[in-house]
Amino acid sequence: MSFIAPQKLRIDPVHSCHKFHTTVDVLRLDLVHPLVSGNKWFKLKYYLEDAAQQQKKIIASYGGAWSNHIHALAAACNSFGFQSIGIIRGERSETLSPTLQDAEAMGMKLYFLSREEYRIKKIPSDLANEFDPDEIYFIPEGGYGNLGARGASEILTRVETKSYTHILCAVGTGTTLAGLIRTNNGTQELIGISVLKNNHSIEEEISSLLPIELRHRYKIFHDYHFGGYAKCNNELLRFMKEWERETAIPLDFVYTAKLFYAVSDLLQKNYFPENSKILLIHTGGLQGNRGLHGSN
């Protein structure tokens, strides 16, 4: 199965950071694929391969109404000939979110669970009536897991990244960061910006995706969630606008805006030593911006 690899990943410099006597570059994963955006491309790769190896033709996963993971899964399954199933948190609303409309248009079948049922990752009864659950390949919510981390571990091998002193990314499940930690050269500082509020089990979840010698080889900052997952305020929106005007690199408000805000804050607080070479991972997610003015 050929989950075609992007030839070369692009790295863009951010010139406005020079005043802090550091180099800041952005690895543009948002450009890897028009539909399977950003880190999701890497995280899904080995799950799809595993499903094919197990001769499963149906792939299901869990997510919210604006989920980049669900959107990317629908697109990837559509390209590679799997039937996809999205198990969505919350009741079905009369008009679906643009994310779920896209998913359906790409052939995904959607099933909805109440928040309580979703929390325990129930298999919806209408799904179980239509499909034999044994024939379905289940990917954990958000692609969390070893196969996801294995795919993400290839992100830093596609371009020259050894010269960077610091590498930062936004953290949801932490699978992407775990992948980056697996490939870092041992001297680089890996930093994750958590986009969830008080998600203090995240360190444990990331460490469980790592061999023992790599645990504790990273830091998580918990102070840049702006109220919690998918929450934002005027300060963050102002920052996004300003950033996009200065750099022409678009950001999503759920993940990358919080990462880039955090970096700009850390620069101003002189967190990074002089002459640091900082690489920010742009994990994509721009489709989710359609939820900015929606009723989430």
Ligand SMILES: *Cc1c(COP(=O)(O)O)cnc(C)c1O
């Ligand atoms: C899913 C996602 C993340 C989070 O990745 P994890 O591996 O779950 O930590 C970060 N950024 C964007 C844009 C995403 O869509």
